[in-house]
Amino acid sequence: MIKNSLILVITFLLLLLFTGCELEEQFEKQEQTQLITINGDSEYWNLTGYELKIEDNEMFAGDGELHHKIKREITDYVSFKMIAMIDDEKVELQGMKIVSSVSNFNNIGTGSATQRIPVIKGEGIKLTDIDNYYAVIEWISPEGERKSEKIKPF
Structure with a gap:
């Protein structure tokens, strides 16, 4: 149960990180x-x-x-x-x-x-x-x- 929760939290954090990077790239492109x-x-x-x-x-x-x-x-x-x-x-x-x-x-x-x-x-x-x-x-x-x-x- 704890292992599944840990995997879920890590997956959520990775998703948040990648989504944030993509938004930053889009923002930089708009500024260009x-x-x-x-x-x-x-x-x-x-x-x-x-x-x-x-x-x-x-x-x-x-x-x-x-x-x-x-x-x-x-x-x-x-x-x-x-x-x-x-x-x-x-x-x-x-x-x-x-x-x-x-x-x-x-x-x-x-x-x-x-x-x-x-x-x-x-x-x-x-x-x-x-x-x-x-x-x-x-x-x-x-x-x-x-x-x-x-x-x-x-």
Whole structure:
């Protein structure tokens, strides 16, 4: 009887220990997910809802929208890049080009990109390691002139 009670107590304690470890791992994993939403502005463009998310060893970038401030047909070509400065190094987080016969780019989805996280000093980066971030957009004006702007977060 005492032996059965002792086995029951030990089994209960082991179950409690393993359950506690699993909960701690889940809690640590939740803490590892980092998210920031970026909104930015330049003379001709507005960027809204762009997300940077770090989870485990991957960085997700994108799902924002670009809006041209002048509501008219502007181009048939747009190039967009999201750049981060990490440890004084320029890192392209996402890039896309759109060429279309439809020349109204007043509202463009940025799409998204996933990449493995660069390692800094033996550890994966965190959003706090990003010194600066900005977007670069290029387009062809209706007059055929190639234009470029840096969209800075606000």
